[in-house]
Amino acid sequence: MLQSVFDVNTIRKDFPILERKVNGKSLIYFDNAATSQTPKQVIEVIVDYYSNYNANIHRGVHALSQEATDAYERARTKIQKHFNAKHAYEIIFTSGTTHGINLIANGFSSLLKKGDEIIVSALEHHSNIVPWQMLCERTGAILKVIPMSEEGELVLSEYDALLSTNTKLVFVNHISNALGTINPIQYIIDKAHGLGAAVLVDGAQSCPHIRPDVQDLDVDFYVCSAHKICGPTGVGMLYGKEEWLKKLPPYQGGGEMIAEVSFEKTTYADLPHKFEAGTPNVCGGIAFGAAIDYMNAIGFDAIANYENELLVYATKQLEQIENLKIYGTAKNKTSVISFNVGSIHPYDIGTILDKMGIAVRTGHHCAQPIMDFYKIPGTIRASFMFYNTKEEIDTFIASLKKAIMMLS
Amino acid sequence: MTIEEIQNEIIDEFSMFEDWEERYQYMIDLGKTLPLIEERFKTDTNIIKGCQSKVWVHAEMNDEKVNFTADSDAIITKGIIAILIRAFSNQHPKDIIDADTDFIDQIGLKEHLSPTRANGLVSMIKQLKMYAIAYQTQLN
Numbered sequence: 001m002l003q004s005v006f007d008v009n010t011i012r013k014d015f016p017i018l019e020r021k022v023n024g025k026s027l028i029y030f031d032n033a034a035t036s037q038t039p040k041q042v043i044e045v046i047v048d049y050y051s052n053y054n055a056n057i058h059r060g061v062h063a064l065s066q067e068a069t070d071a072y073e074r075a076r077t078k079i080q081k082h083f084n085a086k087h088a089y090e091i092i093f094t095s096g097t098t099h100g101i102n103l104i105a106n107g108f109s110s111l112l113k114k115g116d117e118i119i120v121s122a123l124e125h126h127s128n129i130v131p132w133q134m135l136c137e138r139t140g141a142i143l144k145v146i147p148m149s150e151e152g153e154l155v156l157s158e159y160d161a162l163l164s165t166n167t168k169l170v171f172v173n174h175i176s177n178a179l180g181t182i183n184p185i186q187y188i189i190d191k192a193h194g195l196g197a198a199v200l201v202d203g204a205q206s207c208p209h210i211r212p213d214v215q216d217l218d219v220d221f222y223v224c225s226a227h228k229i230c231g232p233t234g235v236g237m238l239y240g241k242e243e244w245l246k247k248l249p250p251y252q253g254g255g256e257m258i259a260e261v262s263f264e265k266t267t268y269a270d271l272p273h274k275f276e277a278g279t280p281n282v283c284g285g286i287a288f289g290a291a292i293d294y295m296n297a298i299g300f301d302a303i304a305n306y307e308n309e310l311l312v313y314a315t316k317q318l319e320q321i322e323n324l325k326i327y328g329t330a331k332n333k334t335s336v337i338s339f340n341v342g343s344i345h346p347y348d349i350g351t352i353l354d355k356m357g358i359a360v361r362t363g364h365h366c367a368q369p370i371m372d373f374y375k376i377p378g379t380i381r382a383s384f385m386f387y388n389t390k391e392e393i394d395t396f397i398a399s400l401k402k403a404i405m406m407l408s
Numbered sequence: 409m410t411i412e413e414i415q416n417e418i419i420d421e422f423s424m425f426e427d428w429e430e431r432y433q434y435m436i437d438l439g440k441t442l443p444l445i446e447e448r449f450k451t452d453t454n455i456i457k458g459c460q461s462k463v464w465v466h467a468e469m470n471d472e473k474v475n476f477t478a479d480s481d482a483i484i485t486k487g488i489i490a491i492l493i494r495a496f497s498n499q500h501p502k503d504i505i506d507a508d509t510d511f512i513d514q515i516g517l518k519e520h521l522s523p524t525r526a527n528g529l530v531s532m533i534k535q536l537k538m539y540a541i542a543y544q545t546q547l548n
Contacts, residue, residue, distance in 0.1 A: 344483070345482035345485075347460045347461045347482045347485065348483050348484045351432075351484050352484075355432065362460065363460050377481065378460070406429075406433060406436060407436065407483055407484075
């Protein structure tokens with residue numbers, strides 16, 4: 001089914017969407033940081049689920065429910081193994097990264113008091129800022145921000161200075177969605193733990209490129225979305241250390257999350273069900289597991305090596321284009337390139353590239369503070385996955401040059 | 409010329425083009441002919457919401473005819489607003505309110521008409537019509 005040697009042409013055959021035409025041209029999909037494409041191995045799992053064993057889980061006595069429950073829990077175990085969590089019940093299925101972050105923010109609202117401090121990084125996605133602002137409003141806690149440098153790296157000396165015994169939580173993304181910077185999360189975690197603060201890492205952008213070991217990192221919470229790693233939309237996971245998940249109150253009330261209910265008192269179910277109220281995205285969870293299998297069969301080392309090759313190749317060619325400026329030049333970054341050309345608006349370039357069948361992202365990438373830092377309205381962002389090719393990059397560069405000519 | 413006549417004229421011009429490239433090149437050129445808004449009207453209240461690029465529109469009425477000026481920081485957006493303004497400027501507010509905008513489809517820019525599209529063509533049309541409605545109430 002899958003290849004042990006990395007061969008992009010074989011891999012591309014797994015992705016039906018890569019064969020489609022857009023505006024009469026072969027699709028070149030460089031918007032992978034927004035969502036990745038889905039291989040047929042995952043699509044088949046989704047079709048199989050709805051064709052053969054669609055059922056509600058955990059409560060049924062019948063065969064379908066049993067099969068669906070088994071498959072769903074097997075997916076949880078796959079995710080546990082992938083992230084090397086100690087227990088499967090430390091993996092909570094969510095609707096995605098944003099859900100996971102909100103779940104933790106809500107949980108901490110009962111633990112924080114006035115004067116406590118939360119630290120976030122300047123490289124955050126909106127979804128990683130707003131819940132903490134809301135949490136601070138609710139609790140009287142104070143939000144502090146680790147600043148970034150011109151290269152798009154976090155200024156760690158400033159982080160050290162922000163940390164104190166008032167710090168209760170640190171939130172940072174593993175990789176910046178707008179710039180591709182890989183943040184030194186081990187350092188951030190170790191320093192925070194030194195002062196007794198918990199750390200949540202947003203892994204939305206890292207999970208397609210890196211295989212994190214949550215025990216090795218000693219991270220308290222780690223969240224990600226399946227759709228960034230070749231899985232379906234609408235499902236993700238939250239890893240939390242058992243001791244923390246026990247301490248936090250449930251996020252939503254409903255079925256699944258209760259042990260016993262009377263009108264006087266409800267006792268909550270054990271982990272992970274305490275945080276999984278209502279019927280979950282059963283098919284999504286199972287397909288998430290299939291996506292992880294798919295990625296692991298290719299191998300994260302092979303993926304990272306190849307994607308880095310694409311990054312270096314594209315960066316070199318882009319740097320030769322007159323007046324082109326790349327934002328985010330961290331030494332340690334993934335296959336994301338954010339750039340602008342002279343005073344041409346990113347929207348104009350994105351529109352012309354789309355006419356040529358090339359999908360990139362334009363705008364502020366939900367990271368307005370980063371755009372404010374560079375004093376720009378937005379950027380063009382090209383992001384690559386292991387199924388992209390150097391030939392596609394060549395076509396992209398030629399098309400970009402044509403767009404620049406039309407717009408100058 | 410009536411709005412309909414102007415729209416037909418624009419359709420004729422665009423019908424000469426064979427591919428998207430020529431259409432977009434022409435649109436970019438039209439952007440350069442846009443009656444520019446005075447700097448003092450480039451305020452936050454004159455920004456049209458729903459566009460990825462910034463679009464400012466200003467309207468004035470003289471002799472019962474509405475005239476629009478505009479600007480954008482993106483060239484293609486400038487072209488789109490230039491086409492709209494060419495069709496709607498120097499017209500009676502009631503005619504602007506009643507005008508349909510099917511010609512956008514006919515000049516091959518249908519993809520810009522989706523309300524979810526980030527360029528906000530739909531918002532631009534709405535804004536021009538809002539100005540017309542406001543001036544129409546002054547005339548009533």
